[in-house]
Amino acid sequence: MFQKILIANRGEIALRVLRACKELGIKTVVVHSTADADAMHVRLADESVCIGPPPSRDSYLNIHQIVAACEITGADAVHPGYGFLSENAKFADILAAHNITFIGPSGDHIRIMGDKIEAKRTAKRLGIPVVPGSDGAVSEEKEAKRIAAEIGYPVIIKASAGGGGRGMKVARTEADLEVALATARSEAGAAFGDDAVYIEKYLEKPRHIELQVFGDGAGRGVHFGERDCSLQRRHQKVWEEANSPALNEEERARIGGICANAVADLGYSGAGTIEFLYENGEFYFIEMNTRLQVEHPVTEAITGIDLVHEQIRVASGGGLSVRQEDIKFNGHAIECRINAEDPRTFTPSPGTITHFHTPGGLGIRVDSGVYSGYRIPPYYDSLIGKLIVHGRNRVECMMRLRRALDEFVVDGINTTLPLFRDLVGNPDIANGDYDIHWLEKYLAKAD
CATH class of the missing domain: 3.30.470.20 (ATP-grasp fold, B domain)
Structure with a gap:
């Protein structure tokens, strides 16, 4: 069992993980931004390390600062909670390279499931039922129209690297499809730095x-x-x-x-x-x-x-x-x-x-x-x-x-x-x- 776990998160989930660690007799380290110096999880942890100013990119998303906090405090594992770095394959890989356990799946599995197209392919291979749609990314309007005609309208266009509704557009007719495809790709590129999209059958009342x-x-x-x-x-x-x-x-x-x-x-x-x-x-x-x-x-x-x-x-x-x-x-x-x-x-x-x-x-x-x-x-x-x-x-x-x-x-x-x-x-x-x-x-x- 681990001797000391660093909790790389904030708020209610950091406190939730901290309580579990205490029940298991494991020492806890929390990281925090300057804005969270008075947070409850900071008050209750065995140790705390300030890792930067309020913006997430400078604190809770700063991998190097978090790894440094592990090394300074001797933490042998990291629990990422949810959000922030919890599904960051690079973070999991870097921790592994420093002999620190990432409390989560391997970087390879995070990568597979983080790519919506590859995740769908993997799910299909594993026998999980999937929504009818394209087998991979769709970039050409002609291809999009062919797929939509095969599976039937309405269809939904989704960002491969996306989430939270960004890069997601519904096309109810062939006339809608051209604008929906272009808009979804533009939103996906702006939000995720990757404009790859795929098409699925749109379910009306799921x-x-x-x-x-x-x-x-x-x-x-x-x-x-x-x-x-x-x-x-x-x-x-x-x-x-x-x-x-x-x-x-x-x-x-x-x-x-x-x-x-x-x-x-x-x-x-x-x-x-x-x-x-x-x-x-x-x-x-x-x-x-x-x-x-x-x-x-x-x-x-x-x-x-x-x-x-x-x-x-x-x-x-x-x-x-x-x-x-x-x-x-x-x-x-x-x-x-x-x-x-x-x-x-x-x-x-x-x-x-x-x-x-x-x-x-x-x-x-x-x-x-x-x-x-x-x-x-x-x-x-x-x-x-x-x-x-x-x-x-x-x-x-x-x-x-x-x-x-x-x-x-x-x-x-x-x-x-x-x-x-x-x-x-x-x-x-x-x-x-x-x-x-x-x-x-x-x-x-x-x-």
Whole structure:
């Protein structure tokens, strides 16, 4: 087991990893920018190292500073959390060259899954169902029209190196395709420095369902069930739940088995999430995230297994602590992402939190690194905390969530709490009747 882990992140996820390390008896080092000197994870860590000024490129994305912090403090492993360098293959390679363990998959697996085209090819080879579309990058309009005609309109054009909705355009007719192709390539080049795009069949009303998987790097793989992440705004998840209201036990076992076998065949090590669009009983691969997800606590709630403990165990060579038959699903869990944003316009709302009170009681968990008097800096992601609620079934979970949201108080800044108070009382949400477009339509009507 590791002696000392450096946590290369900030906010609630840095605190989440820190707590797991303490429970395992592992010393912790955190890095921070000058803007985060008073952050909770800095206060609670065994050691902390300032690695630069507020901009991420000069601090949390500064690989050389992070490696130097490892060498100065004697850290023998790095947990990257999510975001920042968590899916940076170069970072994983550099750590390996310095004999520091990256708590995550190999650089090669990060590279494969970071390229959307190669990821789709790999998924297809591993037996994962994929969306009909091009086999590789598409650059010529003539080729694009041929592919679109074969799979049928509407189609969606996506950036190969992209994410978060950038470089993504829908074409409903052949007349739309020329402009959509040019626009997507331009956006992809500007956002990612790579203008490669590919074409897929556009699904009209799908759900976004993802499978939590783990591999031991030696040919064993398991799945921890699915999460439904269909409530999104601009392709960013807002509300996640497990299990999905849309799946039955047979579908869950089928897609879970496919994904567990895939990570085993790949020789994958650590945590991963295989994401799908789901429509009319069919799953279509979108991508694989080679890291811990923001929404991992809902999986922990229904399985009772600490996924960060599992990450650390696998990375240290201890293998998986469970077999597939050991993983049982208990009840229902929902996570709401509490952001420092206006609940209608989603404009960021940095500033000082004057009062912070979290809900409590059975089945309530709040992952947050903020406190009364803490100043939300304007430089980073607006997520300030996650409310995770667990119940014996979805009805109990929803009632508990309603109560918890009423107790949650954050004063001094705008947050998305009012949005969730609206959603929890909506009949469509109560019935689990929503898709990936539902929230944006709801918000458009509210305006």
